[in-house]
Amino acid sequence: MTDATGERARPAKGGGWFNAHGLVLRVVAFLTIALMPIGLIAIYQTAEFQRETLRRSELSLLALTAQAGAPVEQTIERAFGVAEALGVVIDELDDPASCSSYLDRYIEGRRLYALIGLVDPDGIMRCSSHDVPLDMRDTRIWEQMSLSPDAIVTLNQRDEVADEPVINVASPIERDGEFRGYVQLAIPQRRIAAPVGPAEADRKPVQLVTYNELGEVLTLQNPDRPLETLLPEGFDLREKTGLRAVAASGRSPEGEQLVYAVTPLVTGTVFELGIWPASGAFASPLLPSLFPILMWAASLLVAYYAIHRLVIRHVRRLGRSMRRFGTSRQLPQQGSTGDMSRELREIEGEFVQMAGNILQDEARLEDQLRERGILLKEVHHRVKNNLQLISSIMSMQMRRTPDATTREILSRLQDRVLGLATIHRTLYESQDVGRVNAARLLREIVAQQSGASSPRPEMTTRLDLEDLELLPDQAVPLSLLTSEALANALANAAPDAEGAVWVSVSMRAEAGGMVRIEIANSAGAAPQGHEEASGKGPRAQGLGMNLIQAFAAQLGGPSETLHEGNVYRLSTAFPVREMQYDPQDY
Structure with missing residues (x-):
């Protein structure tokens, strides 16, 4: 086959993947377009599944965090219940001595609190389980009491109300809209059980912390892991005092990827922070996102294998047979066509038949050309013989002619005839009569x-x-x-x-x-x-x-x-x- 310039067309070089006009690249392009809607749906469903997984993991961590802080929550809630109950009856005890005696007997019966007392609006605790008035105006809890009559939970170190660290729980007393003071209970920190994580080995937290609305740490599960080595930069406990439980991932100062779950224990007063390892908590969003890409790559791989095995391999073999026939006129050998499609078998059969017809036509033309050459040589040979015969006749005539001028003319004419005979002898003796x-x-x-x-x-x-x-x-x-x-x-x-x-x-x-x-x-x-x-x-x-x-x-x-x-x-x-x-x- 020739192009517009008359030159023989050559097959395009390059592999199927790199040839812009190759079959593989075109099939890949069309298959990509065909798979694009499915891929988009898969990406959307994967994203939804990922969001649902993250939400479930967040709820699971929040539930585990709340479960771990249940002992602290129960202790503080019980303390608030005691404070509210005492706030109702303590006004009936006008005598400070009787009031102190009552509170002392109450502590002896419970053995949970280090101090119970009534703090007047002026900051003096005249009725307490210590039997002596206490001036609370220099304590940390009074700083919060003086701000607003709200429920208060705070941590006091020793020497303020007791000889050991205590957690103070204060509940305001109001009568007829008038603020009458606080009922304060001091719970030794050692008597409040630290938050305990679940027993499963794969769900153990790194740290569990309870704190108040001011960000003061009340209890710590693992004293060996300081909180400042676990909280990421910019993480402030005072900002994590909302009414909703939330969870977020972050990186500790040491570079460890962690998940921080915050849940309220006592509404508006006590909160718990659970710090969990990120592995197993939040699933990585990268792996599910790779599924559509892997599906697309697998589809292309299967398509390429199928096209190469069913089409390209046979087309290349057929192309080699055509080029071999074009150069050496060798008929293609009929190979194994067990896995060749019917259409390609028909094309190969048509090519073999066409090649056979071409060889027959060429053989017939060669025979005709050979016969033509033989006939032309025979014609030239006979013409040469006839011209030599004419030359012989002219020689006989010259010998019988007495006139020298006539003999000269006949001799020159004889030279011309012999020149023509030489031409025809050369033609029939040459390989190519043309x-x-x-x-x-x-x-x-x-x-x-x-x-x-x-x-x-x-x-x-x-x-x-x-x-x-x-x-x-x-x-x-x-x-x-x-x-x-x-x-x-x-x-x-x-x-x-x-x-x-x-x-x-x-x-x-x-x-x-x-x-x-x-x-x-x-x-x-x-x-x-x-x-x-x-x-x-x-x-x-x-x-x-x-x-x-x-x-x-x-x-x-x-x-x-x-x-x-x-x-x-x-x-x-x-x-x-x-x-x-x-x-x-x-």
Whole structure:
């Protein structure tokens, strides 16, 4: 197959993945478009599943955190219940001594609290389980009491209300809209159980912390892990005192990925912070997001394998068979077609049948061409024989003719007939009857003319002939022109200035597809003997020169003569024809 420029088309190089016009790349593109809606749905569902998983993990951690802080919550809630109950009846005890005695007996019965007392609005605890008034105005809890009459939970170190760290729980007392003070309970920190995480090994927290609304730490589950080494930068407990339980991931100062779950224990007063390892808590969003990509890649891999095995492999094999047939005319071998599709089998079958038809047509054409060549050679051989027969008849006639002029004319005519016979002998002896080796033809003509003209012994013949292939339509007038010009040169050669007598014939290819033939002979100082153009001399009164001009016109170029010094030249330049016959005629 040829393209618009006439050159043979070559198969595109490059693998299926890298060729922009390859089948694999196009199938991948269309398959990607086809899978895009499914991929988008998968990405959306994966994102929804991820959000639901995160929400469930968050709720699970919040529930575990609240469960771990249940003992602290129960202790503080019970303390608030006691404070509210005492706030109702403690006003009935007007006598501070009776009030203190009552509270002391209450503590002895419970053995949970380090101190119970009534703090007046002026900051003096006149009724307490210690039997002595206490000035609370210099304590940390009074700082909160003096701000607003709200429930208070705070941590006091020793020497303020007890000899050990205590958690103070204060509940305000109001009567008829009038603030009457606080009921304060001091719970030893050692008596409040620290938050305890779940027993499962894969769900243990890193740290559990309870704190109040001011961000003060009340209890700590793992004293070996300081809180400042676990909280990320910018994490403030005072800001984590909302009414809703929340969870968020972050990175500790040491670079550990953690999850921080905050849940309120006592509304608005006590909160719990659970710090959990991120692994197993929040699933990584990267892996589920890879599922659509992996599905797309797997689909492309399966598609590529299927197309390569079912289509591309067979198409490439068929292409190799076509190229092998185009170069060596070798019929493709019928391979295994068990996994070849019906359509490709039909294409291969059509190609094999077409290749067989081409080989049959080529064989038939070769037979016809061989027969044609044989017939042409036979024609040329018979024409050569007939021309030789005519030459023999002319020889017989010359021997019977007494007139010398007539014999000379018949001899010249015989030379022309023998020149034609030489052309036809060369044609039937050549391998290609459509081409003639012009150099070989001219050598035979020169040899024939030299022998027939009986040149003088001192005459030399010079040949400078280039091997050129010419069509018979050009070889015939070329040989006749050379024969006529050589006959004149042999007849009119004269000694030159050095006394040498010679004749030369040259043929050379020139630029532009031209060929120049030149016949020269030595001559004297004046052009004598070449009277053909003027009508003088022994030869047919200018017939030779007229024939030379006619043969030059048939070749396609006029002849030129030049007498320069002691040399006479006749030359003709003509173009070489490329084709003798039109292939459409056959």
